[in-house]
Amino acid sequence: MAPKKSKKSKQEDSMIDFVEEEVSGDVDEEGxxxxxxxxxxxxxxxxxxxxxxxxxxEVKQELELTDEKLQExxxxxxxxxxxxxxxxxDFKHLPKSQRGKALxxxxxxxxxxxxxxxxxxxxxxxESAPQKEVPKTIESMREYDATMVDEQDDEVExxxxxxxxxxxFNRETTPKVMITMTPKAKIxxxxxxxxxxxxxxxxxxxTRKNVLLKTIIEQAKERxxxxxxxxHEDRKKPNGIIFCHLPEGPTAYFKINxxxxxxxxxxxxxxxxxxxxxxxxxxxxxxxxxxARMLACLFPHDPKFTGxxxxxxxxxxxxxxxxxxxxxxxxxxxxxxxxxxxxxFTLRLKWLQKGTFDAKWGEFEWVLKRHEMETSRRRxxx
Amino acid sequence: xxxxxxxxxxxxxxxxxxxxxxxxxxxxxxxxxKSDEITSMxxxxxxxxxxxxxxxNRDLQLYDIEQNEQVSILTVTxxxxxxxxxxxxxxxxxxCVESGELQVWNDKSETVSEWKCGPGVAVMRGSDEKPEIVxxxxxNLLKTWNLETGQQVWSAKNVPPDMLGLEIxxxxxxxxxxPGENTILEATKLxxxxxxxxxxxxxxxxxxxxxxxxxxxxxxxxKTNQILxxxxxxxxxxxxxxxxxxxxxxxxxxxxxxxxxSGHPTMPLAASVGIDRFLRVHDLQTRKMVxxxxxxxxxxxxxxxxxxxYCKARLNRVLLRNELSILNDRKSAxxxxxxxxxxxxxxxxxxxxxxxxxxxxVIEEDDVWDVMEPVAKKKKMSHDDVEIxxxxxxxxxxxKRKAVVVPEEEIKEEVESDDDVEEIQxxxxxxxxxxxxxxxxxxxxRKV
Numbered sequence: 001m002a003p004k005k006s007k008k009s010k011q012e013d014s015m016i017d018f019v020e021e022e023v024s025g026d027v028d029e030e031g032x033x034x035x036x037x038x039x040x041x042x043x044x045x046x047x048x049x050x051x052x053x054x055x056x057x058e059v060k061q062e063l064e065l066t067d068e069k070l071q072e073x074x075x076x077x078x079x080x081x082x083x084x085x086x087x088x089x090d091f092k093h094l095p096k097s098q099r100g101k102a103l104x105x106x107x108x109x110x111x112x113x114x115x116x117x118x119x120x121x122x123x124x125x126x127e128s129a130p131q132k133e134v135p136k137t138i139e140s141m142r143e144y145d146a147t148m149v150d151e152q153d154d155e156v157e158x159x160x161x162x163x164x165x166x167x168x169f170n171r172e173t174t175p176k177v178m179i180t181m182t183p184k185a186k187i188x189x190x191x192x193x194x195x196x197x198x199x200x201x202x203x204x205x206x207t208r209k210n211v212l213l214k215t216i217i218e219q220a221k222e223r224x225x226x227x228x229x230x231x232h233e234d235r236k237k238p239n240g241i242i243f244c245h246l247p248e249g250p251t252a253y254f255k256i257n258x259x260x261x262x263x264x265x266x267x268x269x270x271x272x273x274x275x276x277x278x279x280x281x282x283x284x285x286x287x288x289x290x291x292a293r294m295l296a297c298l299f300p301h302d303p304k305f306t307g308x309x310x311x312x313x314x315x316x317x318x319x320x321x322x323x324x325x326x327x328x329x330x331x332x333x334x335x336x337x338x339x340x341x342x343x344x345f346t347l348r349l350k351w352l353q354k355g356t357f358d359a360k361w362g363e364f365e366w367v368l369k370r371h372e373m374e375t376s377r378r379r380x381x382x
Numbered sequence: 383x384x385x386x387x388x389x390x391x392x393x394x395x396x397x398x399x400x401x402x403x404x405x406x407x408x409x410x411x412x413x414x415x416k417s418d419e420i421t422s423m424x425x426x427x428x429x430x431x432x433x434x435x436x437x438x439n440r441d442l443q444l445y446d447i448e449q450n451e452q453v454s455i456l457t458v459t460x461x462x463x464x465x466x467x468x469x470x471x472x473x474x475x476x477x478c479v480e481s482g483e484l485q486v487w488n489d490k491s492e493t494v495s496e497w498k499c500g501p502g503v504a505v506m507r508g509s510d511e512k513p514e515i516v517x518x519x520x521x522n523l524l525k526t527w528n529l530e531t532g533q534q535v536w537s538a539k540n541v542p543p544d545m546l547g548l549e550i551x552x553x554x555x556x557x558x559x560x561p562g563e564n565t566i567l568e569a570t571k572l573x574x575x576x577x578x579x580x581x582x583x584x585x586x587x588x589x590x591x592x593x594x595x596x597x598x599x600x601x602x603x604x605k606t607n608q609i610l611x612x613x614x615x616x617x618x619x620x621x622x623x624x625x626x627x628x629x630x631x632x633x634x635x636x637x638x639x640x641x642x643x644s645g646h647p648t649m650p651l652a653a654s655v656g657i658d659r660f661l662r663v664h665d666l667q668t669r670k671m672v673x674x675x676x677x678x679x680x681x682x683x684x685x686x687x688x689x690x691x692y693c694k695a696r697l698n699r700v701l702l703r704n705e706l707s708i709l710n711d712r713k714s715a716x717x718x719x720x721x722x723x724x725x726x727x728x729x730x731x732x733x734x735x736x737x738x739x740x741x742x743x744v745i746e747e748d749d750v751w752d753v754m755e756p757v758a759k760k761k762k763m764s765h766d767d768v769e770i771x772x773x774x775x776x777x778x779x780x781x782k783r784k785a786v787v788v789p790e791e792e793i794k795e796e797v798e799s800d801d802d803v804e805e806i807q808x809x810x811x812x813x814x815x816x817x818x819x820x821x822x823x824x825x826x827x828r829k830v
Contacts, residue, residue, distance in 0.1 A: 146692040147659070155410050155694045159391055162415045286659060286694070354639070354657060361553075361571055361596055363639040365657050365696075367615045372634050 274307020392418025467506025478506035518554035571596035601643035612640035655697035
């Protein structure tokens with residue numbers, strides 16, 4: 001590092017350069033123009049001295065990008081990634097109560113500055129710039145799960161070829177859905193069931209009338225229903241949904257979160273009777289696969305593409321987002337416009353049970369045990 | 383292979399704990415779960431070289447571990463439903479199907495004898511000590527049968543009706559003889575286990591309630607009187623049949639119903655499988671999933687990785703081998719250690735564990751006595767001193783008292799502390815408990 005005096009002199013030089021360039025105007029090369037812009041920016045922002053120096057260097061390197069310079073730039077790039085310039089000791093002069101805040105503020109500023117520095121280095125490096133890092137989100141740092149399903153796995157394929165949903169996927173059955181609710185359901189629950197019925201083709205809605213769920217299942221089997229949805233409510237609002245595949249199960253219980261009815265959406269359309277397309281996103285583990293297959297079983301096989309209706313089940317951090325849209329291609333055919341149709345809600349799996357509904361004597365395939373299983377924020381099951 | 387696992391898809395798997403892997407021992411693609419699901423599995427011999435496997439279509443197969451071959455030996459006929467239990471007794475195989483037809487086969491796969499033990503059988507298990515088997519199931523009370531004569535030896539009686547006078551449903555899911563105790567353990571869907579003593583009465587002598595979901599399976603462990611049980615949401619507990627504390631501990635890790643547990647006969651290990659598709663091996667001493675190197679004694683290490691193997695299919699049955707790849711061959715040392723540990727657990731009371739009459743404890747007490755002797759002498763001295771002090775106080779000669787008493791007060795303190803020690807020595811029940819705990823703590827500290 002150069003001593004302070006030289007720094008100052010360099011700064012002055014740069015100032016002079018800048019003035020000269022401005023005078024000389026458009027004559028310079030393109031590269032120079034860019035550099036000039038950068039200098040102007042830095043002047044306006046009044047950044048710390050150190051940064052100016054860096055920029056100055058860049059200007060010089062722009063002229064001749066040799067291997068050595070490239071190495072140097074890369075090193076600098078790495079350095080600007082990792083090292084923070086401010087430390088706790090820089091704020092010793094402040095009273096104790098203010099130090100923390102000041103440090104935080106300074107660090108944030110510093111981070112921003114380093115980010116800008118990096119973008120500039122990237123611009124200079126052009127094609128030889130190092131790859132941008134993938135942002136660290138909770139999902140991208142997800143804990144390793146042994147049950148992730150590979151695409152080519154004979155055993156899982158064999159398992160899935162013989163499970164309860166196989167008849168649907170072999171096109172031996174067509175879905176027929178029964179929707180019912182808790183006994184003495186209130187108006188919002190009815191409303192929710194109506195919306196579900198609109199959205200799921202070939203579904204029928206029944207009031208519960210105090211019939212036991214096990215008898216309902218028997219009756220539904222007789223009438224050849226393939227799925228049963230029971231909406232539960234709490235405080236006059238739907239809060240849960242039992243999803244039972246017939247005739248052999250399995251049964252899943254989902255919690256309903258953040259429910260928005262169609263009427264409450266800012267802009268909404270009217271649903272049509274076309275068979276919708278189904279999108280199932282991010283169901284990667286073995287359990288997730290099962291749930292996705294289960295959800296797919298609700299909808300008929302061949303979507304009518306003329307209806308342009310889409311039902312989406314998007315899994316993100318174990319919450320399954322339900323959306324219902326009509327899409328429309330713009331003239332160029334590159335972008336699609338979406339019009340939301342159905343209700344909007346989020347599901348969270350609470351348990352999955354083998355066989356039809358039998359909460360007391362049944363065997364559970366998977367149960368969410370919150371304190372035992374939620375060991376980390378980055379652990380997901382679907 | 384350390385563990386042999388039977389899956390609901392019909393695959394037969396061998397798991398190697400050392401590498402944390404599993405392997406399919408038959409071809410997957412040809413299997414049909416509706417006929418090939420493995421419903422029961424036992425060792426064919428004591429050396430653990432052959433396994434008897436019962437399939438859903440009631441085929442009985444013999445698997446040779448060394449040759450890695452499966453041979454069909456017989457198909458059970460008569461009755462309906464899958465085979466619910468297998469037992470091997472001197473070249474004879476006992477099978478029991480769900481509808482209650484119990485058959486004894488000889489080594490030429492011919493039926494020797496046959497009788498019925500009532501419909502809805504859920505479990506049939508044999509005894510290692512005598513030629514008897516126990517059966518039970520849904521609406522089918524626990525019965526023991528003599529294999530030679532085919533006669534019913536003993537049958538249970540249902541527990542008395544509840545406070546409303548309603549009959550308690552009979553829902554047996556698992557039953558087994560407790561070796562060395564002449565008792566029978568029964569697990570029910572009513573989240574209750576019952577211990578029967580056939581010599582005493584027909585009703586259970588003990589009931590153990592565990593959580594709130596149906597108990598699916600039980601297992602023996604390396605210690606007599608300790609058993610494992612697991613329920614339909616994957617809660618597994620360790621129980622001592624003598625104690626009143628239930629469960630002694632719960633094991634973590636399982637996400638779904640456990641179908642089978644297999645305890646190791648000598649080491650404190652147990653493997654469990656269930657329909658959450660995982661094989662898990664737990665350490666019964668640390669009560670955790672075995673997953674790291676653990677020191678058993680000064681020069682003997684368990685070298686262990688995480689034993690939670692994802693087996694890709696729902697699992698029905700598991701058998702844990704006696705010789706495990708994760709154990710060192712210096713078994714004798716390990717055994718010693720286990721014996722010590724067993725002694726450490728000692729008798730249990732409602733307050734928890736208490737060591738009593740332990741070898742180590744005796745030594746500890748001796749040590750205490752060694753310390754005690756001089757103290758006792760001092761104490762006699764100090765008694766007199768105390769009297770003197772009192773006299774001095776009566777005289778109210780403050781200055782004198784200060785001059786004389788200060789050293790004596792020190793002695794007084796000593797006396798008090800010594801008194802405590804002596805009280806502990808006397809057999810007053812509460813204090814001994816404390817001392818026992820202290821001793822335990824000391825021991826632990828020393829081990830650490």
